[in-house]
Amino acid sequence: MMIWRWGPPAALSLVCLLGVGERLLSGPPITARAGQRTPAPPEAFALLDDLEIGEKLAGWTVLGLTGPRDGALQLDVARDDIRFSITVAARGAVQFPAPRTTARYDLYYGHPHPRGTEIPDNAIRAIMAGIERRVRRNEADVVVPGLSLPET
């Protein structure tokens, strides 16, 4: 049995095994959604009552605020390995009934990660209510560039 026969596939097997091990040890990939989106302008943080990255909302950590994109901001929050997003959309930008609304904005939640994770109802209620209060306090005074109905 000559090594040139079994050596290359053996080496490839080893590399593949190392690759599988490396991928398993590194855990599920954090999809680069937040990283690929545009960070929100200061006015967006002002609309949310000077929200800060890393701030806690009902025990959940604010990971980032991005947009506006298509007339909506996206706020990502996380606890342990679970994430989900709150969307603050200009009225009519998302044509779907909103769980909560303010005078100028519709609030939604979604994008649980890992996919299919059930976020506890009380956490959603608390965070959504908190965001709604913040938006209500500031929406009359703060104009976020781009946070309006997309041009058609």
Place this chain on the structure above:
Amino acid sequence: MDARTRLIRSLLGLAVLLGVFFALAAHALHEGRYLHDEGLLTHLFALVTARAPAAGLFLQKSRPPISALYAPFSGSLSAFFWAHIVVGAAGIVALWGAARALGHAVPLAAPAILALSPLYIGGAVAGLSNTDVVAGICVFAWLHASDRRVAAAAVLGVLPWIRAEVGVLCIVMAVWTIRRRAWKELAALPAYGALYGLAGIAYHHDPIWFLHYPPALPEPMPNNPFWAEHGGTVGIAELVGTAVALTPAMPALALCRWSGARPLERLGLTFCVAFSVALVVLPAWRVFNFDQSPRYLLPVLPFVALAVGRVVGGFMDEREEPGRFAVPALAVLAVLAYVGALSARHPTGLLAVTFVAVALTAQRLNGHGLAGLLLAVPVALGPWVFGDGGKIDTRSAAPHLARMIEGLEETVGQAPKVVYTNEALLWARLQQERRLPGVTVLYIVQEDQRFELERLANDRVGQRDALWEAMTPNAYGRPIRPDALRPDTVPLGAVFALTKDARLPLVMPPARWDGMLEVVRPGYGMVISVRVEGGAP
């Protein structure tokens, strides 16, 4: 071992394989794991064909061959699903026959790859027409390999009326028959189409009705927001996930020897390449309305199974060596699988390549039996480990469905109630789980669904009306047409269970519905609302 003993052992193996396939299918059906809107569409067309045979059969979109096949079973969802699973099992038997006729050393390998394919099992349980066409291809392969080539060509000619994209295989076959000057086969290929077209003239009063009313929209509905949300391109992670969901033995294609393959197997591999390129690349230019669902690639599975089955046979009987470029080809696949794994939840593609690489090492160390076993392991694990990329399980396709039903139960209770929904799976899930018996589900037909039906059906002969009438009792619930859904036609207190869908504003324009619905149960990608007074006039 004489030929008779080999046949008996092979038949016993096939029986075990079918037993495993039926057991997996029965379990998945019982769990409701693969309830899928496309499967319900297969059922709907069978139901329509049972109620209005002429209108159903001469609507090319209805996939007439399988609508006629399943029409007798369309009275009950359960009977339909089981009939569909039996057709899937028939495909496995036909592929076994093909592998035997092609002289495979291990004729059970190819049908095992098919029977344990996560996508094939899921599609068979779901009622997807994609697995019907796979079963048809298996019958074609069996007839062709058994030298009944004219019959094979005739069977192949039926398949584009089940899934239009399989026309690619017909084109490849036509070129091949012309090159071989097999004129009878060439003539048999369009036989079904010609007979069907002629028969339809009497119904449509139009000699070229099959062009005027094609099986699929030549291009999507104009300004359909559904397509704005679908980029038409697909990432490496999705491609790798799809490949191993078709079969985790897919990387073993790298071990195939072109020179060792029979002409039918070469035809199949040529088709695999042409078809995969067409389905992965064409949607980027919006050619045909494919939506990048992995299930569209199912037709390559019989030929992949035959090719890998020959590799396994070569390993076991020590006669055939893998191709010269096996290692470089595997290395390329390993790189692709690793890149895919960077953005996937599990490195299943890389795991599948690893099994093949280790099997090749074992083979080169003269451990032929071990090599065959190493290829068999991922195939056997397929339904449990490699199915993620198939994306046909209900939990992936409609993750909001369970929460929607819970929300409805909280909202409606056991009271008789009308629920309007744009969720195609709601009615069927309630039936399957025997929940909310007092609820009448009204399915909101989407604008592009109406457009497609009306574009592809003939109004002048009353086909459109006949189809709508046949659908009235049941199409994902009782269908309500877009033009009939207005605030003044919906009683106060009526419940809406809506999924987030870019097409929804086309049938429920916010200008008309603003303030008419009060959200009572929000959720991920879905919302339950109640019709209230007020809002814009």
